[in-house]
Amino acid sequence: MASGFLHSLFRGIRHASGWDASDDMRNSHTHPPAGLLSDEAFRAGFAQLAKKQLSFDAWLYHPQIPELTELAHAFPETTIIINHIGGPLGIGPYSGKRESVMDQWKRNMAKLADCDNVCVKLGGLAMKICGFDWHKRDIPPTSDQLASANGHYYEFCIEHFGIQRCMFESNFPVDKLSCSYGVLWNAFKKIAGRYSAQERTALFHDNAARIYQLQAVV
Numbered sequence: 001m002a003s004g005f006l007h008s009l010f011r012g013i014r015h016a017s018g019w020d021a022s023d024d025m026r027n028s029h030t031h032p033p034a035g036l037l038s039d040e041a042f043r044a045g046f047a048q049l050a051k052k053q054l055s056f057d058a059w060l061y062h063p064q065i066p067e068l069t070e071l072a073h074a075f076p077e078t079t080i081i082i083n084h085i086g087g088p089l090g091i092g093p094y095s096g097k098r099e100s101v102m103d104q105w106k107r108n109m110a111k112l113a114d115c116d117n118v119c120v121k122l123g124g125l126a127m128k129i130c131g132f133d134w135h136k137r138d139i140p141p142t143s144d145q146l147a148s149a150n151g152h153y154y155e156f157c158i159e160h161f162g163i164q165r166c167m168f169e170s171n172f173p174v175d176k177l178s179c180s181y182g183v184l185w186n187a188f189k190k191i192a193g194r195y196s197a198q199e200r201t202a203l204f205h206d207n208a209a210r211i212y213q214l215q216a217v218v
Contacts, residue, residue, distance in 0.1 A: 010054070011054065011055060011212050011213050011214070012049070012054045012055035012056060012057060012079075012081075012212065013049065013054060013055075013056055013057070014056075014057035014058075014059065014083075015030060015056070015057075015058075015059075016028035016029060016030045016032065016059040016060075017030070017032045017036045017037060017058065017059065017060045017064065018032070018059055018060050018061050018064070018087060019032050019033070019034055019036070019060070019061070019064065020061055020063065020089070020092075021034070022092045022093045023092075024091060024092025024093065025061070025089070025091070025092050025129070026129070028059065035067065037058075037060075037064070037067040037068060037070070037071045038067060038070065038071075043071075043074070043075075046071070046075060046078070047075065049075075049078050050075065050077040050078040053213070055078070055079040055080070055081060055211065055212065055213075056078055056079070056080050056081070057080075057081045057083055057121075058071075058080055058081065058082050058083060059083040059084065059087070060082075060086070060087060061086075061087040061089050061129075062086050062087050062088045062089055062101065062104065062105045062108065063089075063104070064087075065082075065086050065105070065108035065109060065111075065112055066108055066111070068080070068082060068086075068112060068118075069108070069111055069112045069115060072112065072115035072117055072118050073115060075117075076115070076116070076117050077117070078117060079117055079119065079211060080115075080117055080118045080119070081118075081119045081120070081121060081211065082112065082118060082119070082120050082121065083121050083124065083169075084121060084123060084124025084125070084127070084169075084171060085109070085120060085121070085122060085123070085124060085125070085153055085154070085157055086105060086108070086109055086112075086120075087124065087129070087130075088101055088102065088105045088125075088130060088153070089101060089129055089130065089131065090129070090130045090131015090132065091128065091129055091130075091131050094131065095131060098131065102153075106156060109156070109157065109160060110160050113157075113160040113161045113165075118161070118165070119161065119165040119166065119167070119207070119211050120157045120161050120165060120166050120167075121167055121168075121169040122154045122157060122158075122166055122167065122168045122169060122188070122203070123168060123169035123170055123171050123175075123184075123188075124169070124171045124175075125149075125150045125153060126146070126171065126174075126175035126177075126178035126179055126184065127171065127174055127175065127177075127178075128177060128178075132149060132150075132178070134146075134177075134178035134179060135177040135178050140178065140179050140180065140183065141178070141179055141183070142183065143183045143184075143186035143187040143189075143190060144187075144190065146179060146183065146184065146187035147187040147190040147191050150187070150191075151187075151190075151191040154166075154168075154188075154191055155191070158195075158203075163195070163199045163202050163203065163207075164202060164207060165207070165211075166203060166207065167203060167204075167207045167208045167211065168185075168188045168192070168203055168204055170184055170185065172184075188204075192204070
């Protein structure tokens, strides 16, 4: 009985693979090795997901996006959701290099977008590792400030992946260090204001329900 109940709600796997060679970066709590997504044993397990109609949520840092692209090409039948728009870093060796990091991130994300089985969660830029330093301010940012600083990242994803493969997401409680929940979602609403009502519904609800197969969950 318990096994059947769990199966009816189980939709996918999330495995954090964030890794960077710099000691200034905090690698994922799963303690992943470098090149995890190419590891033979990892891929043997990954190969089971499509058979069971399960998706894969990928959390990694922007230099690792090409590794995810290779994985997506190798397993085109598996739905992959890249979390937090691929983790563009802005601390440690990436501090003060926002323009070059963004250039690299754009190139890699554009190539990833060619993989039809990959979708994007739009969020996560309020994390300290992204280097916007909102958490150091005496007064937290407003939704207008967040939309102005971060909007072009999300718009780039929507442009390249298309409305149907993108969804807004919070990253709470991690984002709480930088801003409130309401302010973050107001920023998302302002960023999405340029899109039609139908497109906004897709970005804020319908895509997540479809991609995670939640329509069947009552």
